[in-house]
Amino acid sequence: MQTEKVVKYIVDWLKDYALNAKMKGFVVGVSGGIDSAVTSTLCAKTGLDLLCLEMPIHQAPSQVSRAMNHIDWLKQNHQNVEMIQVNLTPVFDQLIETMPDVEDEESRFMSLANTRARLRMTSLYYFAALRKYLVAGTGNKVEDFGVGFFTKYGDGGVDLSPIADLLKSEVYEIAEYLGVNQEIIDAAPTDGLWGDDRTDEDQIGASYPELEWAMKMQDEGKTLSDFNGREKEVFKIYSRLNSLNKHKMIPIPVCNIPKKIK
Numbered sequence: 518m519q520t521e522k523v524v525k526y527i528v529d530w531l532k533d534y535a536l537n538a539k540m541k542g543f544v545v546g547v548s549g550g551i552d553s554a555v556t557s558t559l560c561a562k563t564g565l566d567l568l569c570l571e572m573p574i575h576q577a578p579s580q581v582s583r584a585m586n587h588i589d590w591l592k593q594n595h596q597n598v599e600m601i602q603v604n605l606t607p608v609f610d611q612l613i614e615t616m617p618d619v620e621d622e623e624s625r626f627m628s629l630a631n632t633r634a635r636l637r638m639t640s641l642y643y644f645a646a647l648r649k650y651l652v653a654g655t656g657n658k659v660e661d662f663g664v665g666f667f668t669k670y671g672d673g674g675v676d677l678s679p680i681a682d683l684l685k686s687e688v689y690e691i692a693e694y695l696g697v698n699q700e701i702i703d704a705a706p707t708d709g710l711w712g713d714d715r716t717d718e719d720q721i722g723a724s725y726p727e728l729e730w731a732m733k734m735q736d737e738g739k740t741l742s743d744f745n746g747r748e749k750e751v752f753k754i755y756s757r758l759n760s761l762n763k764h765k766m767i768p769i770p771v772c773n774i775p776k777k778i779k
Contacts, residue, residue, distance in 0.1 A: 520694045532563040542566025544650045549583030552655040561595040571602045630710040634671025654678040663732045665762025685725035731755035
C-alpha cells in the first residue's frame, strides 16, 4: 500500500465531501482503539473542525486513558480539534432500571451491549446536529463488510466511512505513518461494550490477520472443503459470521408493492 498517497486521498475525500455537503466539520467517537484513533487523525488533517467525543459507559480505565491521551496528542498537533467528554454511565444505568426484567439473561446481556453503542450514536448525532458536523464512522473493511462486527444503528450509524475500504492491517500501517500513540497501536482490539477486558478475538474466535485471510479466500471462491485444521476452523468462523450478519451489510429491504395492486 502506498500509505502516504492513501492518507492524502482519504483526507481530500473527507474535506471535499464535507464542503460539498456544506458542513463545517466532523464528530468522531474516540474509544482508545486503533480505528477511532486513525479516523479522528484523518479528520483532523482536513483542517475542518473536529469534535472528539469520549463517551464512557462503565469503561475500563485503560480505554479511557488511551482515548484521552490520543485526544491530547491531536490537540497538540491540530488547532482545529476540540474534545467533550460525555459520561453516559448514569444514562445507561437508568435505562436498565426502566426496562422490564426478562428471563433470557444471555439475550438481555447482548441487547444491553448493543444499547451502549446506540447511546453513543445518539450522542454523536446530537452534537453533529448542533454544529452542522458529519458523523465519521470508524469501521474497517473486515468489520463492516467481512464479519459484520458492529452494532446496527450503533457504531454502524454514521454519515460517512473514511476507513471502511481498509483492512485492519492497513489501518495499523496508516496509524504508524500518522504517528498515533504506541499504546493504542499495541493495545488488543476491543469493542469496549462489555465492561470487562474481553478482546475482539475473544468474541470472534479468530484474529484480524486470520479474518483477512478468510476474506481473501472467500473472494477467490474457496469453500470449507479446501481447508484443514486451523484454516478450516477460521474459514468456518468467517463464513458463519459473514452469513449471519449479512443484514447489516446490505440496504434495508423495502416491500415494493406491484403497481397493479396499488
